[in-house]
Amino acid sequence: MTRRIPFLRWLSRGLAALILAGAIPWSASAQPIAIEIIGGGANQIPITILPFTGEERFARDKERISQIISADLQRSGLFRLGTPGSVRPFPAEPRDVNYRYWKGEGAETLVIGTITEKSDGRAEVRFHMMDVARQSQILGFSYLVGTQSLRRTAHQIADVIYEKLTGDVGVFATKICYVTKSDARFELQVSDADGYNADFILAHKEPIISPQWSPDGSRIAYVSFERRKPIVFVHNLVDGTRTVLANYEGSNSAPAWAPDGRRLAVVLTKDGTSNIYLINADGSGLTRLTNTPFIDTEPNFSPDGKYILFTSDRAGSPQIYRMRADGSGDAERMTFEGNYNVTPRYAPDGKSFIFIHRSEGRFNVAVQEFGQSQMTLLTSGGLDQSPTFAPNGKMVLYASEVKSRGILAAVSSDGRIKQRITAQSGDIREPAWGPLPNRRKE
Amino acid sequence: MRNAALAVVLAFALGACASQGQKGADIEQRDLFDQQKSAAQQQQQNDAARQEQIAREQEELKRQLEEQQRRQQGAGQDPAIVRPLSDGGAGGQTTLKGDVWGQLKDPASGLAKRSVYYDYDSYSIKEEYVPVIDAHARLLMQHTDTKIKVEGNCDDRGSREYNLALGQRRADSVKRAMVLLGVSDKQIETVSFGAEKPVALGRDEESWAKNRRSDIVYPGEPK
Numbered sequence: 001m002t003r004r005i006p007f008l009r010w011l012s013r014g015l016a017a018l019i020l021a022g023a024i025p026w027s028a029s030a031q032p033i034a035i036e037i038i039g040g041g042a043n044q045i046p047i048t049i050l051p052f053t054g055e056e057r058f059a060r061d062k063e064r065i066s067q068i069i070s071a072d073l074q075r076s077g078l079f080r081l082g083t084p085g086s087v088r089p090f091p092a093e094p095r096d097v098n099y100r101y102w103k104g105e106g107a108e109t110l111v112i113g114t115i116t117e118k119s120d121g122r123a124e125v126r127f128h129m130m131d132v133a134r135q136s137q138i139l140g141f142s143y144l145v146g147t148q149s150l151r152r153t154a155h156q157i158a159d160v161i162y163e164k165l166t167g168d169v170g171v172f173a174t175k176i177c178y179v180t181k182s183d184a185r186f187e188l189q190v191s192d193a194d195g196y197n198a199d200f201i202l203a204h205k206e207p208i209i210s211p212q213w214s215p216d217g218s219r220i221a222y223v224s225f226e227r228r229k230p231i232v233f234v235h236n237l238v239d240g241t242r243t244v245l246a247n248y249e250g251s252n253s254a255p256a257w258a259p260d261g262r263r264l265a266v267v268l269t270k271d272g273t274s275n276i277y278l279i280n281a282d283g284s285g286l287t288r289l290t291n292t293p294f295i296d297t298e299p300n301f302s303p304d305g306k307y308i309l310f311t312s313d314r315a316g317s318p319q320i321y322r323m324r325a326d327g328s329g330d331a332e333r334m335t336f337e338g339n340y341n342v343t344p345r346y347a348p349d350g351k352s353f354i355f356i357h358r359s360e361g362r363f364n365v366a367v368q369e370f371g372q373s374q375m376t377l378l379t380s381g382g383l384d385q386s387p388t389f390a391p392n393g394k395m396v397l398y399a400s401e402v403k404s405r406g407i408l409a410a411v412s413s414d415g416r417i418k419q420r421i422t423a424q425s426g427d428i429r430e431p432a433w434g435p436l437p438n439r440r441k442e
Numbered sequence: 443m444r445n446a447a448l449a450v451v452l453a454f455a456l457g458a459c460a461s462q463g464q465k466g467a468d469i470e471q472r473d474l475f476d477q478q479k480s481a482a483q484q485q486q487q488n489d490a491a492r493q494e495q496i497a498r499e500q501e502e503l504k505r506q507l508e509e510q511q512r513r514q515q516g517a518g519q520d521p522a523i524v525r526p527l528s529d530g531g532a533g534g535q536t537t538l539k540g541d542v543w544g545q546l547k548d549p550a551s552g553l554a555k556r557s558v559y560y561d562y563d564s565y566s567i568k569e570e571y572v573p574v575i576d577a578h579a580r581l582l583m584q585h586t587d588t589k590i591k592v593e594g595n596c597d598d599r600g601s602r603e604y605n606l607a608l609g610q611r612r613a614d615s616v617k618r619a620m621v622l623l624g625v626s627d628k629q630i631e632t633v634s635f636g637a638e639k640p641v642a643l644g645r646d647e648e649s650w651a652k653n654r655r656s657d658i659v660y661p662g663e664p665k
Contacts (some may be wrong), residue, residue: 070534207635209603220642225635225638230634250632251610253606269632269634270608272614293496295608297607298604311601311603315492385601385602404596
């Protein structure tokens with residue numbers, strides 16, 4: 001903790017400047033998608049990321065590690081990237097840095113690095129983040145990795161930089177999943193958070209909805225219509241196998257993992273209307289949590305596992321309620337504005353929740369803090385669905401529609417920064433942001 | 443660190459509020475309390491109203507169905523009459539199943555209509571679809587070994603999962619009506635496709651209206 005960040009200037013942000021970062025090129029085995037930033041902060045953290053010495057030899061698809069780090073930070077909307085100046089060669093070690101020159105260039109924080117090949121074929125990535133004014137290192141790390149994983153290393157470095165300069169955990173090294181629809185083909189895809197390395201884990205002609213990551217990121221539960229009715233599956237990402245979690249008479253849907261990863265809440269209609277049940281991750285031990293003649297659906301566990309938020313029409317219109325995770329006691333109504341509030345999702349810190357609010361025929365992402373009955377709209381699109389928090393709680397990814405095409409969009413949890421993600425063709429929908437990878441040892 | 447900075451700013455802001463006097467805070471607290479209380483009351487009232495509404499809807503549906511039956515009986519249509527096959531399933535098949543397939547194909551039977559349509563956000567059965575439900579209910583009562591699926595659907599606005607639940611309610615509304623008419627509930631499985639199986643893809647009321655429906659499906663029916 002050596003550097004003080006000018007946090008106060010974040011608070012005094014004005015109108016979001018329109019930053020068109022342009023589409024990021026795509027290379028993946030599955031259907032390509034592209035991400036653009038459509039809003040950003042007026043007060044961004046300046047940072048200058050110089051090419052790493054030797055990185056061109058390890059570039060894949062012409063993308064160098066410093067470019068991947070830059071793209072990550074830029075996409076967050078929180079950083080302003082400086083130019084690489086005119087001094088060649090670029091500094092590789094702290095002793096090479098000409099601080100007076102970089103001060104003249106307006107640089108405040110400088111990132112430099114090297115990549116070298118080791119005798120065992122692996123690569124060593126070293127990087128240093130330097131405080132130009134103080135002429136000292138803020139932090140520095142060395143990674144020894146297989147050359148296949150350099151993109152991941154770049155995301156990890158971006159996470160380290162992000163965390164140091166914002167105080168929040170970075171999510172660049174996380175995964176997302178989503179469903180694409182092209183012609184009559186549905187694919188459940190998993191990709192890096194920047195959309196790269198996309199691959200499908202399930203593809204067929206029938207719809208797939210409601211994918212949800214297990215807390216450890218090893219499994220995804222989802223609803224598939226492949227047997228002409230909604231059935232809940234659990235898909236193991238490690239070995240590619242999958243099991244039926246719930247296939248009872250009627251509809252089986254809305255899986256939600258408990259934080260322990262051993263149980264899920266699901267919605268079944270086998271006993272009448274849609275009600276919430278608890279089930280073990282292997283499909284055993286079904287117990288009923290709600291018992292009403294109304295719709296009870298879209299369960300979502302609190303991060304501490306003690307509560308479940310859900311949608312119910314018990315008061316005549318769909319509203320959000322909270323109950324104990326064992327179903328005991330009365331459910332407490334959480335939303336009161338308007339007559340359509342659905343799809344609740346806890347913030348990772350458990351202090352607030354996001355949901356979809358309808359007003360005058362428009363569907364938007366809203367956020368509300370617990371203990372308050374007032375909500376704040378985060379989006380203004382009009383056909384938004386399926387919001388999902390980034391595991392650091394700083395961004396919300398959601399499905400939307402532009403010109404009748406399904407797209408994904410992301411908004412910072414303060415509503416200030418917006419991103420848009422589109423498939424090259426067809427629709428993209430039902431996003432779910434994966435958990436943080438096992439925290440690196442520092 | 444950032445949180446600490448925020449806390450400082452918030453503390454400052456709160457301090458500024460407090461300097462306006464304790465009275466303002468009291469009023470605000472009371473307002474909030476009243477708001478919560480009235481919300482809870484509202485919820486209870488809503489629950490009661492909801493139960494009442496469901497009961498009313500069921501009564502109305504029952505009345506419509508009875509009316510429908512009376513009309514048909516008055517017109518001398520005995521629901522027990524098995525119609526001759528017009529273009530039976532597999533070349534004049536005379537098994538019970540063939541008979542069902544034949545009746546389903548018979549344009550005079552009223553069984554060609556398989557869909558019930560709904561208003562936005564609603565799962566109440568409109569009067570114009572009571573004859574559709576009645577016709578299929580009579581067939582099911584004649585052939586108690588015949589099983590059907592009722593598939594509920596929604597337009598694609600709003601939550602996919604809530605729409606799935608709403609589609610289920612739509613399918614269940616058809617099942618409930620058929621059971622009221624005397625069909626065994628074992629003959630009907632209801633499932634929902636939510637907003638996932640639209641028949642119309644437009645972004646207008648005309649298309650949405652076509653997607654808000656329950657489909658009556660006879661598994662194994664020859665095309």
